[in-house]
Amino acid sequence: MSLLKNRLLLFLCIVCVLPIVNLGGCKKSESLSSYSLNATYHEGALDGKLRYKFVNRYDTAFDHVDFNLHANAYCENSTTKPVTDNNLARAYPNGLSYGGIEILKVEILNQNAEFDIFGDSNCFLRVKTPTVYQGETVEIDIAFKTSIPNSKLRLGENAYAVNLADFFPTACYVKDGGFLQIPYSPFGDPYLSEISDYSVNLTVPSEFTVASCGKPTQTLVEELTTTYSYELKSARDFAFVLSKDFKVFSQNHDDVTVNYYSFSDDGESYLKTAISALEFFSKNFGDYPYQTLSLAETGFLFGGMEFSSLCYISTELEKEEKQNAIAHEIAHQWWHGGVSNDQYNSAYIDEGLAEFSAFLFFENSSLELANEMISNAKHAYKSFFDLQSVLSGNVDTTMERPLSTFKSEYEYANLSYNKSLLMFYEYYSKFGKNKTLSALKKLYSDNYGREITRAEIIKAFGRADHFNSFVDGKVII
Ligand SMILES: [Zn+2]
Numbered sequence: 001m002s003l004l005k006n007r008l009l010l011f012l013c014i015v016c017v018l019p020i021v022n023l024g025g026c027k028k029s030e031s032l033s034s035y036s037l038n039a040t041y042h043e044g045a046l047d048g049k050l051r052y053k054f055v056n057r058y059d060t061a062f063d064h065v066d067f068n069l070h071a072n073a074y075c076e077n078s079t080t081k082p083v084t085d086n087n088l089a090r091a092y093p094n095g096l097s098y099g100g101i102e103i104l105k106v107e108i109l110n111q112n113a114e115f116d117i118f119g120d121s122n123c124f125l126r127v128k129t130p131t132v133y134q135g136e137t138v139e140i141d142i143a144f145k146t147s148i149p150n151s152k153l154r155l156g157e158n159a160y161a162v163n164l165a166d167f168f169p170t171a172c173y174v175k176d177g178g179f180l181q182i183p184y185s186p187f188g189d190p191y192l193s194e195i196s197d198y199s200v201n202l203t204v205p206s207e208f209t210v211a212s213c214g215k216p217t218q219t220l221v222e223e224l225t226t227t228y229s230y231e232l233k234s235a236r237d238f239a240f241v242l243s244k245d246f247k248v249f250s251q252n253h254d255d256v257t258v259n260y261y262s263f264s265d266d267g268e269s270y271l272k273t274a275i276s277a278l279e280f281f282s283k284n285f286g287d288y289p290y291q292t293l294s295l296a297e298t299g300f301l302f303g304g305m306e307f308s309s310l311c312y313i314s315t316e317l318e319k320e321e322k323q324n325a326i327a328h329e330i331a332h333q334w335w336h337g338g339v340s341n342d343q344y345n346s347a348y349i350d351e352g353l354a355e356f357s358a359f360l361f362f363e364n365s366s367l368e369l370a371n372e373m374i375s376n377a378k379h380a381y382k383s384f385f386d387l388q389s390v391l392s393g394n395v396d397t398t399m400e401r402p403l404s405t406f407k408s409e410y411e412y413a414n415l416s417y418n419k420s421l422l423m424f425y426e427y428y429s430k431f432g433k434n435k436t437l438s439a440l441k442k443l444y445s446d447n448y449g450r451e452i453t454r455a456e457i458i459k460a461f462g463r464a465d466h467f468n469s470f471v472d473g474k475v476i477i
Contacts (some may be wrong), residue, residue, distance in 0.1 A: 001305045003302055008066075015070065031055060032234065034196055034224040036199045037201070041242065044148055044327050047144075050144070051139055053138075053140075054140065057135075058177065059134050060178075063131050067169035067172060068172055069124060070167075070170070070361075071147075072122045073166070074149050074151075074348070077121075082155075085410075087219070091152055092150065101168075102145045103115065103125060104144060106125075106142050106143075107141040108127075120183050156438040158299030159264065161245075162208075164242065165239035165307060170237070171196075173194060186409075191343045193236045195340075197235070198213070198233075198238050199230075199231055200212075200213075200230045200232070201227055202228050202230075204228070211241075211259065212241075215232065215291045226423065232308060233401065234449060235308035235337070236308045241296035246296070248261055249262065256290070257291065258294075259294040259295070260274055261295065261296040263315065270295070273326050281330065281334055283359070284437050289334070294310045295313050295329070301314070304325040304326075304329040305329070306329045311332070312329075320369060323366075327361045331358055335349070339444055340451045341453065346399075349420075355418075381419055386412070397419075397473035400454065430466075436461075454471055
C-alpha cells in the first residue's frame with residue numbers, strides 16, 4: 001500500500017499430478033493450491049461461488065481448512081475495523097456504510113460440509129475436511145454473498161468506481177502445522193498468502209469497464225451483462241476495479257500487457273511512467289512475475305494498494321504523488337507478488353523495499369523526486385521521533401511487530417515506510433549501488449514464490465549489524 005505522502009499522514013505450474021488415488025475426497029498432487037471463482041456483481045453486492053483446491057504441501061495432516069473472511073471487517077459490529085476513527089469521514093464521504101460476507105453453502109464432493117464462522121469480527125471460516133495428508137488435495141466449494149459498502153476502502157463503491165478486494169474467502173496461511181488467523185487492521189495490510197493459481201469469471205452489467213488481476217482469456221457478451229474470464233498463475237491475491245467512466249490506455253512491453261485506467265487524458269503519461277518502472281525493476285531485480293500489469297485510478301483513502309498484477313491508484317493524488325504511488329505499487333509486484341513477507345508482523349519489509357525501489361527508479365529518471373523522497377522521509381521520521389519523545393519520553397522505534405502494537409497509523413507509517421526506506425538508503429550510501437543492486441537481485445531470485453523474513457534480507461545484503469540496529473530500534477537517525 002502507499003500512503004498519501006506529502007499530506008503524509010496528515011495525512012508454474014507443475015501440472016505433474018502424481019498417480020491419482022482417491023482417499024475419502026483427497027487426491028495426490030504436487031501443484032499449487034488454486035482458486036476457481038465465479039462472481040456476479042450487482043449494485044451493492046456480489047454473488048460468488050468459489051472452488052478452492054487445497055494442496056497439502058506440508059509435513060502435517062489436516063482435518064480442516066481455515067479461510068479469511070476479510071469482508072466481515074466491514075460489518076457494522078466489526079471489532080477489527082477497516083479504517084481508523086480519524087479517517088472515517090474521508091473513507092465514507094456519503095456517511096457510514098457497511099459490508100460483509102454471508103456463507104450460503106459449503107460442499108466437498110457435492111456433499112454438505114461442516115463449517116464454522118469464528119474469530120474477531122467473524123473474520124474466519126473453518127471447513128471440516130476428510131484427513132488431507134502431505135501431498136494430497138481436497139476441493140472445497142463455497143457459495144457466498146458479499147455486501148459492498150459505499151466507501152473509499154479496498155472493498156467499496158464510490159463516486160469513481162467499485163473497488164472489489166477482500167470480497168471472497170481466502171485460505172489462511174499455513175505455518176508451524178496450523179492455519180494462521182491474522183486479524184484485520186484499520187491500517188497497514190493485514191495479509192499473508194502463499195502463491196496460488198487463479199481462474200476467475202466475473203459477470204457485470206455491460207456498461208462497466210473492468211480492471212483486473214490476471215490475463216483475460218474470454219469475454220462473453222449477453223443481453224445486459226458481460227462475463228470476463230481471467231487466468232493468473234502463482235499469485236498472492238485477486239481483485240478488480242469496475243467503472244463506467246474509465247479511459248483505458250494500453251501498451252505491450254516485452255511480453256507484458258500494461259493497462260492504465262484513468263478518468264482523464266493524463267492516463268497516457270502515467271502509462272509511460274508505469275512502463276518505465278516495469279522496465280527498470282525487471283532489469284534490476286528479475287523478471288516481472290505476471291503477463292499483465294494493470295493500474296486503476298479509483299476513489300481510495302490511501303495513495304494506492306497492490307494486488308498481484310493490479311494496483312489501485314487514488315484519484316486524490318497530485319501529479320508527483322501519483323508518480324510516486326505508481327512506482328511504489330509496481331515495486332510491490334516484486335516485493336509482495338514474487339517475494340512476499342508477513343505483512344501483519346513485519347510490514348517494514350515489503351513497504352521499505354517498495355519505497356526504496358521507487359527511490360532507485362526515480363534516481364534513474366527524476367533525481368529531484370528521488371532526493372525529495374529521502375529528505376521527506378528523514379524530516380518526517382525526525383519529527384515523529386521528537387514529538388513522541390516529548391509526549392511520552394520513551395519512543396518504541398522497533399520495526400518488527402504486529403500491526404496491533406503500533407499506537408497509531410502515524411507511528412506505523414514512520415517506522416514501516418520512512419525508517420525502513422532510510423534503512424535501505426543508508427546501506428546504499430555506505431556500500432554502494434553495485435552491492436545494493438546485486439543484493440536485491442539475489443533476494444528476489446533466491447526467494448521467488450516464497451515468503452521472506454529479516455534473515456533472508458541479511459543473507460542477501462550481509463551486514464547483520466546494520467539491519468539489526470534499525471529493526472531492533474538501536475540506531476540513531
Ligand atoms: Zn506499499
